[in-house]
Amino acid sequence: MSSIIQVENLTKRYGGKRGIDQVSFEVAEGEVFGFLGPNGAGKTTTIRLLMALLHADSGSARIAGLDCWDKTIEIKRLIGYVPGEPSLDRNLTGGQILEYFANLRGGVDRAYLKKLIERMDLDTSRKFRQYSTGNKRKVVLIQAFMHRPRVLILDEPTSGLDPLNQQEFDSMVKEARDEGRTVFLSSHVLSEVEKTCTRVGIIREGRLVKLGGIHELMDIKRYEITIAFAKPVPADAFAKLEGVVEVEPLSNGSAVRIAIQGAADAVIKEAAQYPVVSLTSYEPSLEDIFLRYYERDDTAPIPSGPAGHLTMNGEEAARV
Amino acid sequence: MFRSIYLKSLRDYRVPILGWGLGLGALMAVIFAAVPTVFATPAAKAAVVSIGASYAWIAEPIKIDTPGGYATWKYGITILVVVIWPLLAGTGMLRGEEDRGSMDVLLSLPRGRVRVALEKLAAMWTALLAMGLVIGLLTFAGAAKVSSDLSLGASVAFGLNLALICAVFLSIALLVSQFTQERRSASGVTAGILLVAIVVDMVHRVVPNTVWLSQLSPVYYYNLSKPLVPGYGANLGAMLFLLALSGLFSAAGVWLFARRDVGGVSLHLPERSSQPARALPRADWSLRSVYTRSLGMIATSTLWWTLAIAGLAAWFVIIAKQTEAQLKSLLQGSAALGDFLKLGGSDSATNASILSAFFIFMPVLLMAFAVTQANRWSADEEDGLLEIVLSTPQPRLRLLLGRFAAIGTATIFISVLTLIATTVASIATGLSLDYGNLAAASLSIIPFGLLVAAIGYLFAGWLRAAVDTGLLSFLLVIWVFISFIGPGLSLPDATQKLSPFYYYGSPLLHGVQVADLLVIVAVGAVALAVASARFARKDISA
Numbered sequence: 001m002s003s004i005i006q007v008e009n010l011t012k013r014y015g016g017k018r019g020i021d022q023v024s025f026e027v028a029e030g031e032v033f034g035f036l037g038p039n040g041a042g043k044t045t046t047i048r049l050l051m052a053l054l055h056a057d058s059g060s061a062r063i064a065g066l067d068c069w070d071k072t073i074e075i076k077r078l079i080g081y082v083p084g085e086p087s088l089d090r091n092l093t094g095g096q097i098l099e100y101f102a103n104l105r106g107g108v109d110r111a112y113l114k115k116l117i118e119r120m121d122l123d124t125s126r127k128f129r130q131y132s133t134g135n136k137r138k139v140v141l142i143q144a145f146m147h148r149p150r151v152l153i154l155d156e157p158t159s160g161l162d163p164l165n166q167q168e169f170d171s172m173v174k175e176a177r178d179e180g181r182t183v184f185l186s187s188h189v190l191s192e193v194e195k196t197c198t199r200v201g202i203i204r205e206g207r208l209v210k211l212g213g214i215h216e217l218m219d220i221k222r223y224e225i226t227i228a229f230a231k232p233v234p235a236d237a238f239a240k241l242e243g244v245v246e247v248e249p250l251s252n253g254s255a256v257r258i259a260i261q262g263a264a265d266a267v268i269k270e271a272a273q274y275p276v277v278s279l280t281s282y283e284p285s286l287e288d289i290f291l292r293y294y295e296r297d298d299t300a301p302i303p304s305g306p307a308g309h310l311t312m313n314g315e316e317a318a319r320v
Numbered sequence: 321m322f323r324s325i326y327l328k329s330l331r332d333y334r335v336p337i338l339g340w341g342l343g344l345g346a347l348m349a350v351i352f353a354a355v356p357t358v359f360a361t362p363a364a365k366a367a368v369v370s371i372g373a374s375y376a377w378i379a380e381p382i383k384i385d386t387p388g389g390y391a392t393w394k395y396g397i398t399i400l401v402v403v404i405w406p407l408l409a410g411t412g413m414l415r416g417e418e419d420r421g422s423m424d425v426l427l428s429l430p431r432g433r434v435r436v437a438l439e440k441l442a443a444m445w446t447a448l449l450a451m452g453l454v455i456g457l458l459t460f461a462g463a464a465k466v467s468s469d470l471s472l473g474a475s476v477a478f479g480l481n482l483a484l485i486c487a488v489f490l491s492i493a494l495l496v497s498q499f500t501q502e503r504r505s506a507s508g509v510t511a512g513i514l515l516v517a518i519v520v521d522m523v524h525r526v527v528p529n530t531v532w533l534s535q536l537s538p539v540y541y542y543n544l545s546k547p548l549v550p551g552y553g554a555n556l557g558a559m560l561f562l563l564a565l566s567g568l569f570s571a572a573g574v575w576l577f578a579r580r581d582v583g584g585v586s587l588h589l590p591e592r593s594s595q596p597a598r599a600l601p602r603a604d605w606s607l608r609s610v611y612t613r614s615l616g617m618i619a620t621s622t623l624w625w626t627l628a629i630a631g632l633a634a635w636f637v638i639i640a641k642q643t644e645a646q647l648k649s650l651l652q653g654s655a656a657l658g659d660f661l662k663l664g665g666s667d668s669a670t671n672a673s674i675l676s677a678f679f680i681f682m683p684v685l686l687m688a689f690a691v692t693q694a695n696r697w698s699a700d701e702e703d704g705l706l707e708i709v710l711s712t713p714q715p716r717l718r719l720l721l722g723r724f725a726a727i728g729t730a731t732i733f734i735s736v737l738t739l740i741a742t743t744v745a746s747i748a749t750g751l752s753l754d755y756g757n758l759a760a761a762s763l764s765i766i767p768f769g770l771l772v773a774a775i776g777y778l779f780a781g782w783l784r785a786a787v788d789t790g791l792l793s794f795l796l797v798i799w800v801f802i803s804f805i806g807p808g809l810s811l812p813d814a815t816q817k818l819s820p821f822y823y824y825g826s827p828l829l830h831g832v833q834v835a836d837l838l839v840i841v842a843v844g845a846v847a848l849a850v851a852s853a854r855f856a857r858k859d860i861s862a
Binding site: 048051052053054055073074076077079080081083085086087088089090091093095096098099100101102103104105106110113114117118122123124125129140143 | 502602608609705
């Protein structure tokens, strides 16, 4: 599939302060791309550069082959956007806001718009200032989806939504993906990304530190296995095995907690030599992976270059 | 500084205290510094006395041949600028916090609403006192340099009097903000009240036997104290009255705040429907484009301003007719009235010349309206309101020009309504006027409003909303000073040409001076072009 979003060496500074530095990535048409990072990492800056709300200091950002700054109007015909901190006219009703943005987009399919309003269970007669945080978010989400955009750029879109509406949002994203539309979704809620995204990029302190498929990220997981034995066993026997990162003896040596990087085959075979009472394996969540990336200070940025052939830290392969 | 709401609020005001205090104090010091030059010769001093009498309608000249009297008189019109920060702070104090959502957090603390409001109010009053003190000290420092016999006590009393009038408008702003859903609406209404108060105070200095009317304005009581004028001093009763007035308005504001919903208003209009609805408004004209939406946004404030400006113009017509005979006789023996009429471009007290002198306020008022609209543009960007609009296929230029065109439409509406109101008033009172010239006088104020809006948009390219508004207001005051007092001070022609009012002329007497208006149009066009170029390239605030 061809790339619909191409970002190359994109750099933005706010005076002397960091924005983003040499960020490069591509998003294929039809995929749901998760853009992860903690607060202040540079997610919103990247998105606002894509939306031509900010002017890049260097580098380039293209959507559908068009330069985000020079061809911003053409690009915005293709885009639906949810800002991180949406602000709308407080004195208009939800219905008026949607009508206004529909007009600014040259008209939308009203039947589809009404369907979205019903799906999100939005009362369009209330003024924006009277809405709860979640209902404000619904208005913004509907305006982003209502013209069936080819690309959806969503900056922390579900913040403030209740679980039911989050579910509805997930299905709207899946429908968009099934229709071949692209979703660029920034978040720090990993379960959301895990559920909806096919690929993710992780940004930290303005630099992209990881880019890969969602399953690929899971592959670099660090299992934790706790094995209880009928009698004490030598913990050292596990420490030397391939993939074992850490061994912790428990219960006076009759149990061990083992952290494993990669395949668990060697550990299972070694454990089988002793009388095993129980074995518990903990699957790492994306949360764990995510936290791991952030607690490491030596995480180097992904070098610029063609996506798909990127190496990270000289040992972990990140693939597009 | 984070130990209490009082200290935290005081911390928030530290920049305005210093900025406003130092700026306005420095202005007074500069006025004093100019005294030796202004009073260089007995003839020059006599000229100042004469000028003071001529411009008594702006500020009452008491012992103007003394440094203190001269400084008091010259500082008179700056009240408009002095009060801007307290006015904005007053609307922001509670309503601004509610707009930002921070009031919810504040009220989650184990403190009652009244205490929260009172702590904030106390911080505001402390800030005003500090500001007044800074102004007073700088006034004393400025006066000392010209060997004035002005005492420190008098200087501090001058600053205190300023702080009191600021406190009154701060309290009015606080009270008004209890009835508006948004801070900006409260600021607009209070700014309108301020302008009306200033004009109402002026009335008794121009129209005889109208002291009763001026006494309705708090500015009248502020002007009763002139601590810098030797032998005149502060009017303790007036100062106490201002204090009481401030206390009364503040108490009312806090009382209402304690009893209403947070984020709500004190007077509820009936809601149309409480049933959830899914409908979309199809026939709403104001939602069709950026321009129509911009027009819808400013419609209410435009109506209020139209009422004020057109109403004032019609009132001028009525006054001109009612006082016609009286003014003619006064003109025989009053140089002051003669000079006032000269502002309108005439030496004789004809109906048109009297009205022409009054009409010089029209562009000033329209420009004040434009200041509020320019403020709205920069505030909208600051509040993130442009972000989603700019995610639609609307060019930035269209957004800026759409907003500007809406202001243009509003200024045309105000001018046309002013023309209609004055025409009706002249017909009703039987005041004979050249209606062609009346149309020229009413409609030629349009470019002046647009000029200020364009400059406001230009400033907004670089400055935050509060600074933009402050600078624009300051510019307006400087222009008023140059045009209304400059001729008396024999300011060079080149300096007087720096003020837009120079180019307004006297259309009520002499019709439209096309070349002069073209200057305003050209400067406005350049400002708008630069503002557009800047907006097309700038980073939009998050």
